[in-house]
Ligand SMILES: [Zn+2]
């Protein structure tokens with residue numbers, strides 16, 4: 416988490432859309448291209464972060480040979496890639512279906528409702544309940560998060576939380592699964608399309624594995640994802656005679672929109688915005704990212720105070736997840752909501768601005 420772990424020239428880095436590569440603008444129009452370490456190598460200190468200063472040139476483009484070398488080092492995950500590409504094609508078809516073949520407000524409405532339920536299960540469940548235990552929830556709430564979290568097709572809560580705890584423990588380092596230092600596209604979607612350098616550390620989620628509901632979801636994740644992500648919406652659509660429209664809207668179009676919202680927390684929230692609470696990592700606060708992510712865009716605060724159930728700490732910050740969790744506590748379904756002391760938060764702000 417320390418500033419010393421940042422790569423040396425971060426402030427001048429310009430990221431390009433190729434996984435594993437970052438380039439910096441140097442004086443006089445030169446560009447310095449650095450290649451991310453090859454999979455499997457153990458890194459001992461931060462000078463090893465970048466394999467080498469590979470290439471200096473006044474050209475803005477990568478030579479084809481370098482591109483081919485880099486791509487050859489990355490092992491595509493075919494299952495994830497085929498699934499992601501298919502889902503995107505089906506989401507595009509959903510728009511075509513709605514605009515040309517058959518439009519139904521009911522199907523669109525179901526898509527919006529499913530987006531809200533699945534979105535809150537990831538932000539309020541996977542993230543703020545499981546990955547960071549920022550509050551305690553009654554079993555019906557945990558079950559809700561686990562069922563709609565499965566529908567979100569982002570792995571089981573156990574795997575998601577293991578990855579996410581690695582992200583917080585090793586932010587901006589090689590072990591960070593969605594390391595923003597590897598470039599925008601790597602942190603957004605590259606880390607899903609390509610095999611990870613290492614498996615997530617499941618020792619970090621031993622506390623979660625004690626919950627039988629979490630274990631059940633982990634064991635039956637694929638079937639639960641198909642059931643709640645596709646079969647149930649299609650079955651609901653039968654009631655207004657449009658199961659295909661319901662499947663396309665609440666299944667695939669919703670899924671793709673939700674994926675990119677979640678991915679934005681790893682990409683945009685580590686690239687754009689301000690750093691009022693800490694400059695130790697690349698995490699940033701942005702109300703624009705918050706709008707897209709149910710409040711997760713106050714990511715600088717979150718990285719500094721990850722035990723707090725709020726991400727948008729001010730009352731006016733757009734953080735529907737915070738309001739959702741607070742609402743659950745008011746009806747007795749959640750308790751022990753954790754807030755960092757106001758003095759600690761103000762001290763962090765003062766340390767950064769001072
Ligand atoms: Zn987090």
Ligand SMILES: [Zn+2]
Nearest residue numbers: 680681698714
């Ligand atoms: Zn982060």
